[in-house]
Amino acid sequence: MTAISEASRKRARAPVVVRLPAHLVVLFPGADRLVPLVARDVAEMVDGLDALWPGMRERLCDETPAIRRHINVFVDGRRAKLATPLAAGADVFVITAISGG
């Protein structure tokens, strides 16, 4: 029992891996495309990104609050919202929608 909860705590601390689009990263000097972060849900992940690179929250979220209309966040292959939980080690893709012009 003790061993299981220890393993569970370890999993909770294991980071998720966030992949950011190039044209977001270019807006934040020093930012990385591949970011390991400890976060329990997408909202916490955004908090973590904003702590690393202040202002990144405004680029990804509007004041609804919600992920911006033409930004897609995929968690383990499924489209996510701010409240979507993140399992330890989850793969998160932040992707910009197709846009013309």
Next chain:
Amino acid sequence: MAQQVIVLVGTRKGAFLLASDSARRSWELRGPFCETWPTNHVVADSQSGTIYAGGGNEWFGPAVWKSTDLGASWSHSSQGLAYEAGQAPVKSVWSLAVAADGSLYAGVEPAGLFRSTDGGISWSHIDGLQKHPSRPEWNPGGAGLILHSLVPDPVDAKKIWVGISAAGVFATEDGGTTWEARNRGTRADFMPEGQNYPEFGQCVHCLVMAPGGGGRLYQQNHCGMYRSDDGGRNWASIEEGLPSSFGFPAAVHPRDPDGLYLIPLNGDIKGRFMPEGNAAVYRTRDAGANWEARRTGLPQGSAYFNVLRQAMATDTLEPAGVYFGTNAGGLYASNDEGESWDCVAPHLPTITSVETLVIER
């Protein structure tokens, strides 16, 4: 010291800067800046030389970009540039202006006004405009419900005029707490017969202030060109002598309050391009009583472009320079108060705004 003029150009794909000496015969083009974001307005603080660019990206939302080194490096922010949670999100920044007290203002879509007192790093909402009783009845124009004209008084920082499409002209004299509609005398041809002069709801296209501090304003409206000599409380038509009542930009002479430049288009339902394909800038030197078309150097017979609402400006040199940019990406410059013109950048992206900065160096 020698003077240098910098023309600040906003485009659908970033900001560009063109620089020349005071002769303004040859130009050096730099850009695109702002990571090619759609940029609606690029302005400069004439005191500090800081350049600000406002826009919005379909992916990443609204932002104001800033360069303190004449475009060599840029940063961006939109901290606080948001309505309250649950409101329709701010989509983009449409207009920027530096007020007499050094504050930076931003007009946005959907129409609203924000203020920054730290040079564009953080913003606060001037919510008095949203509290105007007409607010629930504001309707968007063709480009959206945008606050596109932003005119702070050059002396009294508490006085600001704004133009909103299609809500009309509003003014505050208390720094934004209370606002008054100032549209008396401007037409709304798109309203039913007998309701063509409402208190608000006019489709103002561009609002500019004449120099000299006399309370004179000019506006290009969807329905006519107008002058006010009392801070916008009353407007009189100045469209007689022009080829149409429709156009977008207006630019004042930097020193003569009777000097105004307009670019009338052929009409709002006729394609919105140069009349008969002949490009012309119309100039008045008597506050709109008489107009003269200026065409030398402008394309004749083949000009099916338009000029957007923020895409014409003058500089402060002597004689004054005049500049406009087209939706087809051509930037035209005159170094002789509009007498003659040169195309100084033929192939930019769609030009949304033109402003100028004169520096000593």
